[in-house]
Amino acid sequence: xxxxxxxxxxxxxxxxxxxxxxxxxxxxxxxxxxxxxxxxxxxxxxxxxxxxxxxxxxxxxxxxxxxxxxxxxxxxxxxxxxxxxxxxxxxxxxxxxxxxxxxxxxxxxxxxxxx
Amino acid sequence: xxxxxxxxxxxxxxxxxxxxxxxxxxxxxxxxxxxxxxxxxxxxxxxxxxxxxxxxxxxxxxxxxxxxxxxxxxxxxxxxxxxxxxxxxxxxxxxxxxxxxxxxxxxxxxxxxxx
Numbered sequence: 542x543x544x545x546x547x548x549x550x551x552x553x554x555x556x557x558x559x560x561x562x563x564x565x566x567x568x569x570x571x572x573x574x575x576x577x578x579x580x581x582x583x584x585x586x587x588x589x590x591x592x593x594x595x596x597x598x599x600x601x602x603x604x605x606x607x608x609x610x611x612x613x614x615x616x617x618x619x620x621x622x623x624x625x626x627x628x629x630x631x632x633x634x635x636x637x638x639x640x641x642x643x644x645x646x647x648x649x650x651x652x653x654x655x656x
Numbered sequence: 657x658x659x660x661x662x663x664x665x666x667x668x669x670x671x672x673x674x675x676x677x678x679x680x681x682x683x684x685x686x687x688x689x690x691x692x693x694x695x696x697x698x699x700x701x702x703x704x705x706x707x708x709x710x711x712x713x714x715x716x717x718x719x720x721x722x723x724x725x726x727x728x729x730x731x732x733x734x735x736x737x738x739x740x741x742x743x744x745x746x747x748x749x750x751x752x753x754x755x756x757x758x759x760x761x762x763x764x765x766x767x768x769x770x771x
Contacts, residue, residue: 573756584660584747584762585699592757631699635756643712644691644760646699 543568545634547647554622554654562617562650564632573635574615575644576606580628588630591615602626622654658682662748662763669738669770677733677766679748687751688731689760690723692716692744699747705731738770 544567554560566572573592577585589600596608606617617630632647661680669675681688690702704711705723713721722734731750735742745767749760 575759577762582764584662584764585749585760587759587761590757590759633699643701643704643714644699645701648698 543634543645545632545645545647547630547632547650549650550648551651551653554652556624556654556656557621560619560622560626560652560654562630562632562652564615564617564647565613566615566632566634567613568634574606574608575633575635576600576604576615576617577631577633577646578602578628579631579649585631588617622652624654624656627652627654660748660750660761660763662746662766664766665764666767667769669768671740671770672737675735675738675768677735677746677748677768679731679733679763680729681731681748681750682752682761683729685750685752685761687711687753687758688723688725689749689751690733691747691749691762693747693765694741694744702733702746735768738768740770743768743770 546565548563575590576588578588579585588604589598591598591608599605604619606615608615629649629651631649633644663678688705691699693699701714703713703717720736724732745765747765748763751758751760
């Protein structure tokens with residue numbers, strides 16, 4: 542069965558430091574991978590996606606993510622964290638052989654950036 | 657930038673009552689979805705809808721649930737007889753086109769509390 546794992550419930554980073562939010566996936570075939578961010582009392586906002594091509598994808602708000610097929614990972618990164626980046630981050634996958642509509646989400650990682 | 661809008665933001669209902677959650681997807685989008693997030697848990701897929709019919713539904717989406725697009729703009733989720741375990745945040749999402757690489761755009765959610 543397809544699944545996504547976010548091993549960290551919370552990540553704490555000092556402002557200005559680099560951040561990484563981890564995600565690993567398990568799907569058959571080549572996955573379509575997404576990162577979404579959820580600010581308090583808001584919906585999920587699309588950040589970036591990996592479909593094919595360059596393993597490093599760039600997205601909104603200075604975020605990027607690196608696809609690593611051998612490690613089945615898609616970690617979210619940012620070179621310099623901002624306090625305003627504090628939010629809940631969700632990794633998600635669509636199995637290209639599976640349903641079109643069904644995004645499978647990880648449980649989320651709370652990012653806390655301190656001044 | 658166009659947004660997916662959901663009303664109400666918070667709905668409190670008694671067990672056994674019917675509720676209707678409303679969504680206005682982005683106007684040129686053709687694919688519509690409902691997801692839910694029980695407090696502290698994963699975001700889970702409920703149903704997808706295209707061309708006035710359900711494309712796919714999860715195991716959660718049982719006979720108590722139904723969706724409808726009654727006019728050209730609204731997309732509703734009805735729970736016929738609510739249970740305590742239906743308490744969750746319900747997210748509506750829409751997509752512009754088909755394809756598993758197409759990101760979904762989410763509303764801010766309706767928090768449903770069943771007492």
